[in-house]
Amino acid sequence: MTLMVEAQRVCKSFGRNQVLKGINMQVPEGSVVVLLGPSGSGKSTFLRAVNHLENIDAGRLFVDGELVGYREKGGVLYEMRDKDVCHQRSEIGMVFQSFNLFPHMTALQNVTVAPILVKHEPAEAAKAEGHALLTRVGLGEKADSYPRQLSGGQQQRVAIARALAMKPRLMLFDEPTSALDPELVGEVLEVMKNLARAGMTMIVVTHEMGFAREVADAVVFMDGGYVVEAGSPQEVLVNPKEVRTQDFLSKVL
Amino acid sequence: MGETPVVVAASRAPLDSDPELIRAVPLKHYGRWVGAVVTILIAALVVRLFVVTPNINWPKVGSYFTTKQILLGLELTIILTIVGMVIGVVLGVVIAVMHLSVNPVLRTISWVFIWIFRGTPLLIQILFWFNIALILPSVGIGIPFTDWWVSSNTNTLVTAFVAAAIALGLNEAAYMSEIVRAGIQVIDPGQTEAGLAVGMKKRLMFRVVILPQAMRAIIPPTGNELIGLLKNTSLVSVIAAQELLTKAQNIYARNLLVVELLLVAAIWYLLVTSLLMWGQYYVERHFARGSTNRPLPPTPFQKLRMRFRRGFPEKTRATDQPGPALSQADVREAKGSAA
Ligand SMILES: Nc1ncnc2c1ncn2[C@@H]1O[C@H](COP(=O)(O)OP(=O)(O)OP(=O)(O)O)[C@@H](O)[C@H]1O
Ligand SMILES: [Mg+2]
Numbered sequence: 001m002t003l004m005v006e007a008q009r010v011c012k013s014f015g016r017n018q019v020l021k022g023i024n025m026q027v028p029e030g031s032v033v034v035l036l037g038p039s040g041s042g043k044s045t046f047l048r049a050v051n052h053l054e055n056i057d058a059g060r061l062f063v064d065g066e067l068v069g070y071r072e073k074g075g076v077l078y079e080m081r082d083k084d085v086c087h088q089r090s091e092i093g094m095v096f097q098s099f100n101l102f103p104h105m106t107a108l109q110n111v112t113v114a115p116i117l118v119k120h121e122p123a124e125a126a127k128a129e130g131h132a133l134l135t136r137v138g139l140g141e142k143a144d145s146y147p148r149q150l151s152g153g154q155q156q157r158v159a160i161a162r163a164l165a166m167k168p169r170l171m172l173f174d175e176p177t178s179a180l181d182p183e184l185v186g187e188v189l190e191v192m193k194n195l196a197r198a199g200m201t202m203i204v205v206t207h208e209m210g211f212a213r214e215v216a217d218a219v220v221f222m223d224g225g226y227v228v229e230a231g232s233p234q235e236v237l238v239n240p241k242e243v244r245t246q247d248f249l250s251k252v253l
Numbered sequence: 254m255g256e257t258p259v260v261v262a263a264s265r266a267p268l269d270s271d272p273e274l275i276r277a278v279p280l281k282h283y284g285r286w287v288g289a290v291v292t293i294l295i296a297a298l299v300v301r302l303f304v305v306t307p308n309i310n311w312p313k314v315g316s317y318f319t320t321k322q323i324l325l326g327l328e329l330t331i332i333l334t335i336v337g338m339v340i341g342v343v344l345g346v347v348i349a350v351m352h353l354s355v356n357p358v359l360r361t362i363s364w365v366f367i368w369i370f371r372g373t374p375l376l377i378q379i380l381f382w383f384n385i386a387l388i389l390p391s392v393g394i395g396i397p398f399t400d401w402w403v404s405s406n407t408n409t410l411v412t413a414f415v416a417a418a419i420a421l422g423l424n425e426a427a428y429m430s431e432i433v434r435a436g437i438q439v440i441d442p443g444q445t446e447a448g449l450a451v452g453m454k455k456r457l458m459f460r461v462v463i464l465p466q467a468m469r470a471i472i473p474p475t476g477n478e479l480i481g482l483l484k485n486t487s488l489v490s491v492i493a494a495q496e497l498l499t500k501a502q503n504i505y506a507r508n509l510l511v512v513e514l515l516l517v518a519a520i521w522y523l524l525v526t527s528l529l530m531w532g533q534y535y536v537e538r539h540f541a542r543g544s545t546n547r548p549l550p551p552t553p554f555q556k557l558r559m560r561f562r563r564g565f566p567e568k569t570r571a572t573d574q575p576g577p578a579l580s581q582a583d584v585r586e587a588k589g590s591a592a
Contacts (some may be wrong), residue, residue, distance in 0.1 A: 036371075051450060053446060053449060053450065070352040081456065082454055083454065086452050086453065086454050087452065089449060089450060089451075089452045090451065090452025091452075092450075093451075094446075094447075094448075094450040096443060096446065096447065098441075098443055100441070100444060100447035101447070102444065102447070102448075102462055102466075102468065104465050104466055104469075113451075113461060114451035114452060114453065117453070117457060117461060118451065118452045118453055118457070119452075142385060159447075162451065163450075163451070166451055166452060167449075227564075
């Protein structure tokens with residue numbers, strides 16, 4: 001079993017505020033992990049650290065066997081060059097709560113900009129691939145629409161296509177449906193479920209319990225910068241052992 | 254309170270009969286008419302004062318309008334505007350990025366630059382650069398610890414044109430950097446994250462994600478800056494830089510047609526300014542892409558073309574209907590789809 005993500009006692013502080021207090025996590029290739037926890041528990045910070053959008057202070061974080069953001073040689077850590085950090089990020093897809101599509105580009109341009117400018121793929125090939133991806137998320141018709149002309153659910157699906165266009169080995173989702181009207185949540189979850197079925201490794205921060213039960217291989221409950229409880233959806237969602245997990249679930253469900 | 258039934262009445266409008274179209278008598282705006290008449294009277298007075306006066310020799314204005322000297326001056330004015338603006342924009346973006354940098358040294362340098370070049374009168378800056386030779390009699394470049402050294406007399410290097418270009422460019426850069434900075438700062442930090450998350454390097458992300466969006470906030474004030482700069486080039490007449498105003502002054506010093514030549518210069522400035530405003534309109538449109546979920550309104554040209562294509566008779570017929578209100582056909586269509 002290869003591990004796609006391995007976190008060893010990851011710590012992170014913002015000034016005096018310690019947000020991650022030694023997170024251990026192992027995400028095998030091809031598995032789907034759902035991260036749960038109350039607001040401020042450090043879920044977003046952890047996801048951002050995996051993508052090296054945030055430096056960690058202590059511990060080790062590996063993605064696909066490689067240390068994130070650093071190179072270790074003879075027991076000494078060296079900061080990675082910008083170029084290598086970017087290369088690492090390009091193999092990790094990230095989907096944000098607020099979509100963050102580029103508003104001055106059409107849906108297709110949003111999807112093709114990184115393959116063309118980062119991976120230097122020929123424009124024609126990238127466009128063909130982009131069309132295929134938009135079709136895969138059910139938006140083949142919307143290639144020429146600008147983000148503002150799309151509904152929230154459509155925008156989020158374009159954002160997923162944009163991340164997939166870089167052919168990532170790992171996808172990170174930070175509350176992808178929290179900003180959506182209830183009737184638009186389903187279409188985004190459907191795309192994510194298909195992705196999971198296709199074997200993508202995914203870490204998903206979400207409060208969609210139905211999704212967690214149906215798709216997750218593991219559920220991790222975080223609180224106050226710690227992992228409080230982790231296990232199968234059955235173990236964590238149905239028979240939680242920890243009081244804090246029970247409290248949280250009783251509020252969410 | 255809880256017992257009282259809440260009355261909410263909402264139903265599909267009964268469309269068995271067409272609702273009556275509104276045909277109201279338009280409000281009369283007497284005030285507007287009075288205002289218009291007064292304004293026209295004042296305008297006529299002004300025209301009489303300037304145009305129908307024996308003190309301005311309008312034929313002379315016409316005859317000097319396209320003389321070689323004036324056109325040469327105009328050319329230099331335009332060149333100075335372009336050079337000043339290019340320096341201003343390029344340096345302005347650099348200063349703005351320095352200002353937003355995490356490096357305190359860069360931040361301080363940009364702050365001092367803006368402080369000095371925005372805080373002193375442009376006229377003094379122009380005179381200063383023109384007289385820079387008094388501080389630096391010669392400038393040169395060389396390679397340290399070798400004999401290689403080229404130097405030149407500052408006075409021959411910094412001509413009136415060079416002094417003018419430097420002064421206008423640096424002054425413009427200070428203003429542009431503030432405009433660029435404001436434009437960058439309004440962009441959601443999520444855009445930066447999204448750019449980095451797909452693997453873009455900072456510089457690429459800045460170029461394809463941040464700048465194009467910042468442009469929308471940057472373009473309108475930049476158009477104003479360009480127009481301002483064009484007019485500010487006239488200030489360099491104090492160092493006789495041979496631009497439009499200097500040329501006009503040279504000519505009226507000889508023939509004493511002061512007002513006429515000032516008018517020649519003023520009309521040229523006005524013409525070029527109008528051209529710039531027209532260009533600004535189209536550039537702004539270009540960068541408005543994706544900013545609304547409605548299609549952009551048609552340009553004046555498109556409106557004109559549409560009108561010609563539609564033909565005028567149809568237009569007159571359209572006016573006897575009350576504007577874009579529901580037509581009978583629309584109502585019937587709505588009824589059909591509701592049924
Ligand atoms: N850039 C930052 N600077 C300072 N503090 C930060 C920063 N980012 C996050 N924090 C703090 O870190 C803590 C954890 O934030 P994080 O966003 O990881 O929580 P979360 O679990 O994602 O919560 P939510 O459910 O509200 O998204 C919060 O107290 C937050 O204020
Ligand atoms: Mg969060």
